[in-house]
Amino acid sequence: MKIDITMQQRCLDNNISRKVVRLARLALSRFATAIQTVTIRITDTNGPKGGEDTRCIVSVKLASTGEVVIQGEGEKILSVLSHCLSRAERAVSRSLDRRRDTPIRMNRRRTKAEDEHLWSENVRHVYQL
Numbered sequence: 001m002k003i004d005i006t007m008q009q010r011c012l013d014n015n016i017s018r019k020v021v022r023l024a025r026l027a028l029s030r031f032a033t034a035i036q037t038v039t040i041r042i043t044d045t046n047g048p049k050g051g052e053d054t055r056c057i058v059s060v061k062l063a064s065t066g067e068v069v070i071q072g073e074g075e076k077i078l079s080v081l082s083h084c085l086s087r088a089e090r091a092v093s094r095s096l097d098r099r100r101d102t103p104i105r106m107n108r109r110r111t112k113a114e115d116e117h118l119w120s121e122n123v124r125h126v127y128q129l
Helices: 014-031 077-128
Strands: 002-007 035-044 054-062 067-074
Touching: 002 014, 014 035, 014 077, 035 077, 054 077, 067 077
Parallel strands: 002 035
Antiparallel strands: 035 054, 054 067
């Protein structure tokens, strides 16, 4: 799992960037084999005006197919980031669960069709005897 962080100059701090990486690894580590890259963008939308001006966008590219994008806004960088990462964790979990369910359904359909085919062959054999 590769983590890419992009921050504005105002948000750029070595201590904060280490915390961002640590929080991302903590939140998404259980899906590390299924995640290809995690991109985190933190921007200050209002500049020095104040208010709800920190925007965080978390983009998770899954190894198989698909991408999960979460965005949020708030006052503090780490609180917005932790909120977005928890939402991303739930979204990735749902996406992977859906992906795991699909082949099972397909296999059930195949087995039903194969069973019907075998049953019809057995019926033919019975009538032929």
